[in-house]
Every structure is written in C-alpha cells, then in structure tokens.
Amino acid sequence: MSYTVLLFGVTKDIIGSSVYCPNDEFYTVGHLREHLYQSFPLLQKLNSLMIAVNMNYAEDHIMLSSTDEIALIPPVSGG
Amino acid sequence: MSYTVLLFGVTKDIIGSSVYCPNDEFYTVGHLREHLYQSFPLLQKLNSLMIAVNMNYAEDHIMLSSTDEIALIPPVSGG
Amino acid sequence: MDFNRERYNRQVLLKDFGEQAQLKLLNSSVLVIGAGGLGVPVLQYLTGMGVGKIGVMDHDTISENNLHRQVLYATDEIGSSKARVAVERLKRLNPDVEFLCFNEQLTVNNALLIISLFDVIVDCTDNFQTRYLINDACVILNKPFVYGAIHQYEGQVSVFNYQGGATYRCLFPAAPENGVVADCNANGVLGVLPGIIGCYQANEVVKVIAGIGEVLTNKLLTIDTLNNKQSVFKFQPKQENQNITQLRSDDYKTLCSSTLMSITPLELAQKLALNEALQLIDVREQYELVYCEIESAVHIPLREIRMRVGELDPMNPVVLICHHGIRSRIACEELLSKGFTTVYNLEGGIDRWAREVDNSLQLY
C-alpha cells in the first residue's frame, strides 16, 4: 500500500516537492499525520494542517486506503 | 446505453438546459452530432461545435461508450 | 541590464522567478488587442508586472455601460478614446513601460505590420471577425497569442500557435453565423467575469515570456463562475491550419457567410444554369442513391469524406448534398477544417430539391 500526497502552499517548501510518496503504510489520517510531523518537524509549527481525503476534510480517525487521493492544505496568509 | 452531455456557452441557451440526456444510442461522435443538429437546428448555425469526449477533442469518427464524459463546447465571442 | 529593484522586489524574491524571469518580462513586448472587459485587467497586470513594451489597441470610446466591467476608466472619461485613456493611466502605474497606442481597428491592412512589432499577442476582442484575423496573422508571422472570451457567466482561455501548437482554427474551424452567438452587448455579462478571464490571460502571457509553469497550449480552459467549475479540454494541432499564407481579402467582414454558406435549391439551380464552376458532392449512402440523385453530383459518403478529401479542389466552391441537409452540414465543417475556402450546404437536402426544383425525382 502506498500513497501519493498532493502538497499545497508552504507544505511544498517544507517537504521540498509538490507531491510526497511515503514508503510506509498508514491505517488512519492520524497515523499519516504523525509520520509527517516526525519526518518534517516544521509541519508541526503550522499548528493547523488540513488533510483532505478524496477532496473532503478528514479527521484523524478516518481510515486510509491506497486508492485515496490525499492532499495537505496548510493555512495561507498572503494578500 | 445513455449519455449525459455537459453543455457550455450558447449551447445551454439553444438546448435550454445545462446538461442534455438523449434517449437514443449513438455509436460515434458523428451520430451524436447529427442527432443534435436535427433536434436543435440552431446548433448548425454555430458552424463550429467542439464535442469533447473524456476531456479530449473528439473527431466525428470516434466511438462512444456509455461511460464517456461528453461535452459540447461552442465558440464564444464576448470580451 | 539594470532595472528598478525596489519596484519588482516581490517578484524577484519569488521562487522559480527571480531576476532572470523579471529581466525576460522587461525585455519583452506584448500587443493587447481590445482595451475593454478583458483588455483592462490584462493591461493593468502586464503593466504592473513590468512587461517592457505594451501595445494598446482599441478604436472604441468609453461608454457608461462599459464601466461596470472596464474598471480602468472613469465616469468623467466617457466619450474619450479607450486606448488613449488606458495608456495615460497605465503610465502612472508604471513609468518603466514603453506604451504604443493604436487608436484604430485591426484590419487586414494593418494587422501584419502591427503584430510583427510584438513578441506575444493577447486577443481581448469581442467579435469573431477580429479573432480569426488575429489567428491568421499570428500564424503567418509565427507569433503565439493568448486567447480569452466570455459568454454570460462563462469564459474560455487558451494559448494558440505557441511553439508549433494548435491554433484557434484547430478548435473552431469556422465562425458561427451572425447573431447565433451574441456578444456581451446583447447577452449581458457579469462585471467581474472578464476580470477573472483577463487575469488568467495575463498569467499565461507571463508564463510564455518568462518560461515558468505549464502554458495552456493545446488545451482549452473553461471557467463557469456560477458554480466555480473549471475544465481543461485537450485538443491537437492540425497541420492544415498552419498553412495560412495570406489574410482574406474581404477584411473578414463576410467571414461567416463566406465560410459555411447555405444555399437553397432554387439558388443552386440558378448557379447551375449559369454554368458556375461548382463541385457537387452527394454524401448519402449508396443505397439512398437509387431513389433519386442530382445528375452532376459526385458520390462520396459522409464516412469517407475525411479520407477522400484529396479528390476535391479546396480553392473552388463545393456544394454538399444529403437527404435533409444535416449530414451535408457535417461534411461542410470537415471541408472547412481542411482549409476549403467556399463551402455550401444545400438547405433541406435532395428532399427539398425534389420538391422545389425537380418534381421528377422520387421522395423517400
């Protein structure tokens, strides 16, 4: 099981790519979030980081499957 | 076999809806085009009418299947 | 080359942009044809971002009913030339930019000369005649042009003739008959729609010049502002649309009627009586011919017309015939997309011909 995570906003800069493909498996959004926070500690400093699964805001308890479309959407401040 | 044809621009006004679901079956884009021209003669006066199948410009000889996403895109002049 | 670092600081800072892209913008030239709903945002942002030389072309004057969407202009400027007012105002936004003011219409007489002066052309016009003229002139001069058009709540954006990519004629080979697709003046338009589409056009201009991102070549972007749905349709360049070598002599004024024309049975009978050189093509199936046919017509069934187009002379008029005039219209479009100059559709087909001209024919 592998995922393609689409990156938005500053998560592109923090992770250094516009998509991220972790090698590990994650059963829930929360597990993925923990992996991301551990791999890229700067993400923690966003304080809010929306994870969308199949174009829907996903709470941490949502289960993941390998066909899901996952996106990381951080807050954006510019105007 | 039935289709949902998404309508753009003036084809919405000519057909009077934003989608069109013909009852008939069509084997090719050309058959669909002929049906449309016959059912809505004003479409003929567009002279150009792009039919897209699965987000690609489709020539009249392209075969249709019921799962195809079909769209009618007419020329637009306003500025 | 030196430039005003303070003014462009926020772009030079930008990742994947920097000084290099800014210098490309400053060294480039762009012609914006039409300073109306689409032209206003294109001009404002290209001027702000620092395109070095901008041509502003519009023969029109400012009207009160322009102001809900042409937000560069002021109520006290009603009646003044759009091109002149725009240049005056834009110079104050960015004095670094060199402006060329064309207070005139694009015509077959000036198009090649004026377009040849610029790197990139932006089609912000509001009529099919000028859109086809821009297309043909850009193909002849090998210039990319950024297209935008609006209809009620919807817009289209694309980049044509870019690095050998598709042209406007690859998408829409022939213009609609007059009045079928009304313009903003007849249909109305929401003020902010040309703002959205014009900004997308300016964005594509920057991509073409600065070499960043993915240019909308061989792709048509459509935007529906009522539901925020956006689609990208892919299409292919057609070689025959690259073969334009001269502009039409009729100034594109009779664009519609001179491309796909309808002809009634009586009109066709008159032309035949006068021995005009017409290529009559009957596109029905073989089995239909037994009922009736027009003597001088050549038989090429609709499904074969693509392959057998070489049997016809594209420089001489063609009349297409079928049972009721529907299939023949599809054949007309096929020929027009292959560069045929004069194509007639027999209205009502052989059925109407039999009723109005030759009663001896059998109806079916």
Add this chain to the structure above:
Amino acid sequence: MDFNRERYNRQVLLKDFGEQAQLKLLNSSVLVIGAGGLGVPVLQYLTGMGVGKIGVMDHDTISENNLHRQVLYATDEIGSSKARVAVERLKRLNPDVEFLCFNEQLTVNNALLIISLFDVIVDCTDNFQTRYLINDACVILNKPFVYGAIHQYEGQVSVFNYQGGATYRCLFPAAPENGVVADCNANGVLGVLPGIIGCYQANEVVKVIAGIGEVLTNKLLTIDTLNNKQSVFKFQPKQENQNITQLRSDDYKTLCSSTLMSITPLELAQKLALNEALQLIDVREQYELVYCEIESAVHIPLREIRMRVGELDPMNPVVLICHHGIRSRIACEELLSKGFTTVYNLEGGIDRWAREVDNSLQLY
C-alpha cells in the same frame, strides 16, 4: 427604486440576473478589509458592478513594491494612504457608490462596531492575526465573510459563516507559529495572482448578495496558477466554532503563542514547582506507562481524546505529553479545535523530560 439603467444595462440584460439582482447589489453594503493585492480587484469590481455602500479599510500607505500587484495605485501616489487614494479613484469609476474610508487597522476595539455596519465582509488581509479577528467578529455578529489568501503561485478562496456554514476556524483551528508561513513580502508573489483570487472573491460577494449561483460555503477553492489546476475541498461546520461570544483581549497579537504553545521540560518543571494550575494529560498507550510517567498526569490515550474531551476544563491551561512530542501535538490541535484557550505541547515528550528533569525515569 430607481437606478442608472444605462450604467448597469449589461448586467440587467444578463440571464438570471436582471433588475432584481441589480437592485439587491445597489441596496447592499460590503466592507473590504485590506486594500492591497486582493483588495484592489475586489474594490474595483464591486464598485463597477454597483454595490451601494463600500467600506475601504487599510491603515497602510502605498509603496513602490506594491505597484506590481496593486494596480489601482500610481507611482506619483507612493506614500499616500491606500484607503484614501482608493476611495478617490473608485468614486470616479462609479459616483453612485457611497464610500466609507477607514484609514486604520482592524482591532478588537473597532472590529465589532465597524463590521456591524455592513452586510458582507471581504477578508483581503495579509496576516493571520487579522484573519482570526475577522472570523471571530463575523461569528459574533453573524455576518458572512468572503476569504481569499495567496502564497507564491497559489491561492485559496472560501465563504465563511454563511447561513450557518463553516467558519475559518473549522478549516484552520489555530494560527501557525510566527514565520513558518511567510507573507507575500517575504515569499514574493506573482503580480497577477491576487488579481485572479480577488476577482473570485468579488464573484462570491455578488453571489451572496444577489442570490445567484452556488456560494463557496463549506468548500475551499484552491488555484495553482503555474499549472491552472483548481481543486474544491469540502469541509463541515463545527458547532464549537459558532460559540464565540467575545473577542480575545490580547488584540490577537500573541495569537500564535497563546494558542498552541510549546513548553520545554525545564519550563514545565518550573511551573509545577510554582504550583500553577495545569492539567497534565499523557496521551500514550497503556503499555507505555509501565516504563515511565509523570506522577500528576492524567492518562487519556490519543485515540480517546476526542470522546473524553469533556473531562478537561477548556478555560484552564492544558499540557499534553507523549513519548517524543509528536502524538501530543496532534492532541493539542484536537483541543484547540474544540475551543481550548491555552494548550501546551511538551517538547520532546517524556523522553526529553526523563533526560533533562527526572533521571530516575526509565527510557524506552
């Protein structure tokens, strides 16, 4: 009500718009907070389309490096007040509009009064403090607000607090720590991007007022100008974010540090020594507790925190603890999203606590 039919003719003609929608616009009032990159197109098009009363709020003056994207202003106006110059210029575009000029910053002292004067608010600011202040004030006053924000080549648009829909806090419960998400001034921005996003914001304002189309409520629109990819993400309103009854007394200046704060083991030891009222929550699994734990901590595993949030007091500080400080941060966000005011994350978790404060604990 009578109105200038010539000026709005093109909108009145428009299908599904007409006189009724135009009258709704003319009778409405909109506050635009921020007259910079996003505010300029919002103001230009709302003025053009005929919103009856427009508030223009910005305390800033025009700088040269604004002009590549803030295309309403002129080089000879550098140093002048943005709000004043904008109002002066917009009056000339449409003298029908009544303008209110607020040459000041939005603060907890003026926010409720000023926002209460308008039907719809547009968030065109460039910092998180003001965005959260706008959100909270709009929730308290039950006003819809149209959000736009930009980052390099990307933008976000949404409509918050519209007819009971989701708020900004439902999407992003807490602001990032200072400096993580830099603004346009630090990151740079392509001049035309705020043009696109601002036009989308103006379009949503019209939909909210005129009752046409589908409003972007409970939906986040993201636009990437480099590849023209657009996405719409759906999300749900959370009841706890509707329960705001007053603004924060700290003027949202310490927004970030007062919401999710990190605390080092040494800092925590000091607070405990001073007997500060802290709720220590250990979110590890049961089996981990056998290795080591902090005595006064209550055990609520991460996966139960959502259900057991009622056991905690949201008005008093909470310190969340796990093995290395990762899971506890997720728990922090969960509590912040439930309206907790002060939430600390123990940096490095119990592992670092054991190393720096209590060597008697067993590492694992």
